[in-house]
Amino acid sequence: MSEGLFRRVLVIGTGLMGTSTALALHRSGAEVLLEDLDAGNLRVAVSLGAGTPFSGASPDPEPDLVVVGVPPAVLGNVVADALERFPTSPVTDVGSVKAAALADVERLAPDAVERYVGSHPMAGSEQSGPLAARADIFDGRAWAITPHPRSRDDAIAVVEQLARTCGAFPVRLSPSEHDEAVALVSHVPQVAASVVAGLLTTAAEGHLMLAGQGIRDVTRIAAGDPKLWTQILSANATPVARLLHEAASDLQRFALTLEKLEPEELRDALERGGTGVRRLPGKHGARQESFTSIPVLLQDQPGELARLFADVGGAGVNIEDVRMDHSPGTPAGLVELAVHDDAVPALLAALERHGWTVHG
Numbered sequence: 622m623s624e625g626l627f628r629r630v631l632v633i634g635t636g637l638m639g640t641s642t643a644l645a646l647h648r649s650g651a652e653v654l655l656e657d658l659d660a661g662n663l664r665v666a667v668s669l670g671a672g673t674p675f676s677g678a679s680p681d682p683e684p685d686l687v688v689v690g691v692p693p694a695v696l697g698n699v700v701a702d703a704l705e706r707f708p709t710s711p712v713t714d715v716g717s718v719k720a721a722a723l724a725d726v727e728r729l730a731p732d733a734v735e736r737y738v739g740s741h742p743m744a745g746s747e748q749s750g751p752l753a754a755r756a757d758i759f760d761g762r763a764w765a766i767t768p769h770p771r772s773r774d775d776a777i778a779v780v781e782q783l784a785r786t787c788g789a790f791p792v793r794l795s796p797s798e799h800d801e802a803v804a805l806v807s808h809v810p811q812v813a814a815s816v817v818a819g820l821l822t823t824a825a826e827g828h829l830m831l832a833g834q835g836i837r838d839v840t841r842i843a844a845g846d847p848k849l850w851t852q853i854l855s856a857n858a859t860p861v862a863r864l865l866h867e868a869a870s871d872l873q874r875f876a877l878t879l880e881k882l883e884p885e886e887l888r889d890a891l892e893r894g895g896t897g898v899r900r901l902p903g904k905h906g907a908r909q910e911s912f913t914s915i916p917v918l919l920q921d922q923p924g925e926l927a928r929l930f931a932d933v934g935g936a937g938v939n940i941e942d943v944r945m946d947h948s949p950g951t952p953a954g955l956v957e958l959a960v961h962d963d964a965v966p967a968l969l970a971a972l973e974r975h976g977w978t979v980h981g
């Protein structure tokens with residue numbers, strides 16, 4: 622590597638995560654080689670400009686890094702195989718569970734495990750495959766780096782550089798600490814989304830017509846690949862099951878509180894949720910800032926969103942976050958613009974000047 626940038630990286634597994642990593646590396650100027658068991662996925666990744674197919678012949682020089690983006694059940698095998706095929710390259714993976722993969726690598730490649738440093742970008746999508754890949758998917762996101770006691774310092778530095786090169790910020794923690802953390806912030810939310818979305822399967826069509834943004838926010842990730850999530854949850858079963866028992870007893874208490882109509886207890890439980898959500902960090906891991914959301918009515922026609930953004934940008938107001946609400950059967954939508962509290966007067970003035978309707 623020179624000046625912290627990668628010259629050549631091999632990405633094994635060109636699905637959603639592998640192709641996104643390859644696109645981000647390619648964007649940084651690295652030569653990216655690609656490999657996948659599925660010739661179709663490899664072809665799509667190449668056609669998206671993620672890199673060139675790896676011929677299989679030993680590259681000279683060896684890759685600065687090998688990134689493995691395959692399903693959790695085969696991670697350890699593919700990482701161990703890469704450590705053997707490339708005797709000097711550091712190897713990482715982007716798998717969602719770290720301790721199980723490390724145990725497999727330690728068993729299968731005990732003499733090369735020093736060059737392996739696990740990692741996990743905390744970004745993704747409910748979609749799979751290279752067509753859903755994006756170069757900017759990691760921008761501003763945390764990327765867990767999970768060295769083990771035998772990981773070499775230079776290999777750790779290279780994997781942290783991967784996170785930064787892809788636009789993320791590295792967060793270092795042990796594999797088991799990582800697995801505890803993602804059980805809470807990723808795996809239990811997936812189960813909760815699946816349970817709530819599962820209730821929709823028997824709902825009356827007419828009731829579903831009332832679906833607004835709330836149910837969509839809570840259930841988006843339930844559309845994730847069941848095969849992938851079965852592997853993720855199985856690999857992290859113990860901490861996830863423990864938290865699910867805790868959540869189940871909270872739900873039980875909620876139901877009893879409602880049956881006994883105890884408004885004080887109900888409010889306490891709802892306030893606890895608010896306290897929890899405010900603890901989530903904001904952009905780039907910083908403390909969450911206080912924003913005001915301004916709902917703007919938008920006609921459902923081409924160019925409206927671009928016109929709105931241009932009017933807001935023209936007033937010198939930075940949009941911190943944006944959210945759209947499409948109600949079924951209506952020709953208009955609601956866009957919520959989140960801005961810093963002190964930018965609200967300028968935003969409202971600009972919206973009025975340009976004829977936008979602000980709701981509420």
Ligand SMILES: NC(=O)c1ccc[n+]([C@@H]2O[C@H](COP(=O)([O-])OP(=O)(O)OC[C@H]3O[C@@H](n4cnc5c(N)ncnc54)[C@H](O)[C@@H]3O)[C@@H](O)[C@H]2O)c1
Pocket residue numbers: 633634635636637638639656657658659662690691692693695696699715716717718741742743744745746747748749750751849853
């Ligand atoms: N989906 C997410 O949001 C997300 C986010 C962070 C991390 N991850 C992790 O990233 C990894 C990949 O997930 P994904 O969503 O990209 O899955 P995906 O299904 O989109 O892609 C997986 C790819 O691996 C290929 N593959 C399977 N076995 C292989 C092998 N032995 N050798 C070479 N290629 C092989 C498949 O053909 C496929 O192209 C998983 O371990 C997952 O836990 C996923």
Ligand SMILES: O=C(O)C(=O)C[C@]1(C(=O)O)C=C[C@@H](O)C=C1
Pocket residue numbers: 716717742743744745746747806807808842
């Ligand atoms: O945003 C999403 O769609 C995701 O599900 C991403 C998400 C997450 O839980 O944050 C899902 C699983 C991965 O291991 C990492 C990221």
